[in-house]
Amino acid sequence: MTILVVIEHDNNTIKQSSLSTISAAKKIEDNVEAIILGKDMNSAVNDLKKCDHLKKIYTVDDKMFENPIAENLSSAIAKFIDGKDFSHILSPSTTFGKNMSPKLSALLDVQQISDITNIISSDTFERPIYAGNAIAKVRSNDKVKVITVRPTCFEPCGKNSEIDSQELVLDIDVNGNVSFVKYDQSKSDRPELTSAKIVISGGRGMQNGDNFRLLEGIADKLGAAMGASRAAVDAGFVPNDWQVGQTGKIVAPDLYIAVGISGAIQHIAGIKDSKFIACINKDEEAPIFNFSDYGLVGDLFEVLPQLEEKL
Amino acid sequence: MKALVCVKRVIDYNVKIRVKADKTGVETENVKMSMNPFDEIAVEEAVRMKEKGLIDEIIVLSIGTDKSQETIRSGLAMGGDRGILVKTDNEQIEPLNVGKIIQTICKKESPDMVILGKQAIDDDCNQTGQIVATLLGYPQATFASEVKKNDDNTIDVTREVDGGLETIRIAIPCVITTDLRLNEPRYASLPNIMKAKQKKIEVVEIQTFGIDIKNRLDILEVNEPPERKPGIKVQDVESLVNKLKNEAKIL
Numbered sequence: 001m002t003i004l005v006v007i008e009h010d011n012n013t014i015k016q017s018s019l020s021t022i023s024a025a026k027k028i029e030d031n032v033e034a035i036i037l038g039k040d041m042n043s044a045v046n047d048l049k050k051c052d053h054l055k056k057i058y059t060v061d062d063k064m065f066e067n068p069i070a071e072n073l074s075s076a077i078a079k080f081i082d083g084k085d086f087s088h089i090l091s092p093s094t095t096f097g098k099n100m101s102p103k104l105s106a107l108l109d110v111q112q113i114s115d116i117t118n119i120i121s122s123d124t125f126e127r128p129i130y131a132g133n134a135i136a137k138v139r140s141n142d143k144v145k146v147i148t149v150r151p152t153c154f155e156p157c158g159k160n161s162e163i164d165s166q167e168l169v170l171d172i173d174v175n176g177n178v179s180f181v182k183y184d185q186s187k188s189d190r191p192e193l194t195s196a197k198i199v200i201s202g203g204r205g206m207q208n209g210d211n212f213r214l215l216e217g218i219a220d221k222l223g224a225a226m227g228a229s230r231a232a233v234d235a236g237f238v239p240n241d242w243q244v245g246q247t248g249k250i251v252a253p254d255l256y257i258a259v260g261i262s263g264a265i266q267h268i269a270g271i272k273d274s275k276f277i278a279c280i281n282k283d284e285e286a287p288i289f290n291f292s293d294y295g296l297v298g299d300l301f302e303v304l305p306q307l308e309e310k311l
Numbered sequence: 312m313k314a315l316v317c318v319k320r321v322i323d324y325n326v327k328i329r330v331k332a333d334k335t336g337v338e339t340e341n342v343k344m345s346m347n348p349f350d351e352i353a354v355e356e357a358v359r360m361k362e363k364g365l366i367d368e369i370i371v372l373s374i375g376t377d378k379s380q381e382t383i384r385s386g387l388a389m390g391g392d393r394g395i396l397v398k399t400d401n402e403q404i405e406p407l408n409v410g411k412i413i414q415t416i417c418k419k420e421s422p423d424m425v426i427l428g429k430q431a432i433d434d435d436c437n438q439t440g441q442i443v444a445t446l447l448g449y450p451q452a453t454f455a456s457e458v459k460k461n462d463d464n465t466i467d468v469t470r471e472v473d474g475g476l477e478t479i480r481i482a483i484p485c486v487i488t489t490d491l492r493l494n495e496p497r498y499a500s501l502p503n504i505m506k507a508k509q510k511k512i513e514v515v516e517i518q519t520f521g522i523d524i525k526n527r528l529d530i531l532e533v534n535e536p537p538e539r540k541p542g543i544k545v546q547d548v549e550s551l552v553n554k555l556k557n558e559a560k561i562l
């Protein structure tokens with residue numbers, strides 16, 4: 001068995017989601033190889049060469065991979081694996097992997113296993129369904145297993161190695177029916193939501209975007225990432241990619257602090273694997289208390305300034 | 312232009328689901344069912360495009376048991392023109408096979424645009440749109456939060472991706488999958504619900520497709536997720552900080 005991991009990166013560094021995916025691969029089998037497709041990505045490749053567990057690295061440097069266009073990526077990877085016998089193709093279950101990997105599965109005529117959270121054996125995996133309110137154990141009968149991996153469920157691999165990479169030229173046609181227009185990156189000096197040790201999130205209870213400043217002071221002191229409920233995002237308080245939950249980001253920090261968030265199942269789906277959950281809510285009946293290790297009943301507008309001061 | 316919108320009947324998002332005692336799945340008897348929320352957004356987007364004169368006809372497609380006719384009717388009440396039900400007894404057809412069925416329908420109907428929810432809230436797979444696009448060779452724009460038709464035969468789609476928003480331009484025919492912020496679906500008015508009863512739903516038996524719909528994955532068991540151990544309420548900020556420092560040892 002040989003596993004191929006498709007690496008997510010931004011041409012400069014490789015994403016933490018990929019480090020976790022490498023760890024997941026290693027749990028299935030020792031023979032792990034990686035493919036990285038991009039443009040002018042020397043520093044990303046150098047970063048990848050340090051990753052533990054990899055036996056081989058394939059790099060594909062071409063203008064068509066400057067941005068992650070799913071059509072080009074999936075055709076290229078399908079072309080690469082044609083005639084080789086990879087047993088598993090793993091990608092992170094991030095928007096990158098979710099966009100591209102099902103295309104690969106369709107090209108190979110196999111049924112993808114989405115968002116695995118646990119590995120039972122080389123063909124049997126666990127994955128959450130119904131927003132994590134149930135866990136399905138599934139066995140794949142396909143020859144090649146195309147899988148996306150939930151990054152927060154696997155420790156990122158170390159970077160203590162130094163291995164060579166092999167450059168590939170894959171002769172595929174650029175898909176002319178899709179082109180990249182722009183990427184508006186939300187700017188933030190804070191740690192990334194999905195890899196931060198501490199996350200503090202605000203919900204509808206924050207009332208408006210300005211009030212998120214009350215959370216900022218605390219986030220600064222704790223070195224925390226900031227998130228939000230869907231209600232807070234929909235109301236325009238904060239950017240879309242702050243959304244935590246079933247359909248937003250899945251986080252699993254050491255500490256998650258939910259402020260003015262009621263604890264709807266779709267939100268809980270994104271935070272359940274946190275080591276500790278604390279909440280601040282003025283309604284002592286709010287469901288969030290059932291999921292919190294430490295709950296404080298109180299008005300956030302009084303509590304937050306006190307909390308910032310005491311830290 | 313013609314749009315095909317795919318809708319799935321799922322347990323209503325407000326229902327607290329129960330895992331069956333024999334671990335074979337989730338209880339669906341006597342449980343409120345609704346259209347997958349992302350698919351409602353897909354129907355709404357098609358209807359808005361029709362209202363702007365960009366689309367002439369909206370077909371609402373579902374694959375499922377007879378009961379999925381209700382789901383199609385809700386789509387017709389929102390503004391769909393006609394329905395297609397691909398009838399099957401297997402309630403858990405996998406995305407790859409769903410994709411193949413939609414592909415076959417597309418060969419017959421030649422829609423200019425296939426619009427689907429980005430994921431169904433039952434199996435949370437997030438695959439079908441991508442599979443349909445691949446099988447048909449159409450460009451895809453997944454996780455759409457804004458869809459803008461250009462004067463030529465292209466569409467600009469803003470996508471919700473990790474870390475921000477990406478915009479891509481795709482040529483028609485295409486596949487679009489919807490994210491939550493694309494629009495807010497309307498409630499069907501009573502007159503429109505009545506009108507929808509007159510609209511046609513064509514029922515096709517799945518056997519006629521000649522597609523092997525055997526599942527590739529065996530569901531060995533379905534379990535409750537591990538429970539979090541019950542927590543406590545703290546009296547004030549001081550004791551919260553104290554707990555976080557000394558018990559959780561985080562700060």
Ligand SMILES: Cc1cc2nc3c(=O)[nH]c(=O)nc-3n(C[C@H](O)[C@H](O)[C@H](O)COP(=O)(O)OP(=O)(O)OC[C@H]3O[C@@H](n4cnc5c(N)ncnc54)[C@H](O)[C@@H]3O)c2cc1C
Pocket residue numbers: 202203204205206228229230231232243244245246247248249259260261262263264265266267270280281282283286298299300301324348349432
């Ligand atoms: C298909 C689908 C997918 C979804 N995906 C997600 C998702 O990924 N993530 C997500 O978060 N949601 C998601 N939702 C939405 C979810 O169902 C809830 O509507 C949402 O999480 C509610 O956000 P909230 O807790 O901020 O708001 P509310 O439920 O309105 O809760 C606000 C809370 O703030 C408290 N509060 C108000 N004022 C104060 C104050 N002064 N001090 C202290 N507390 C106060 C209130 O007591 C209340 O508990 C999804 C829904 C659907 C249908």
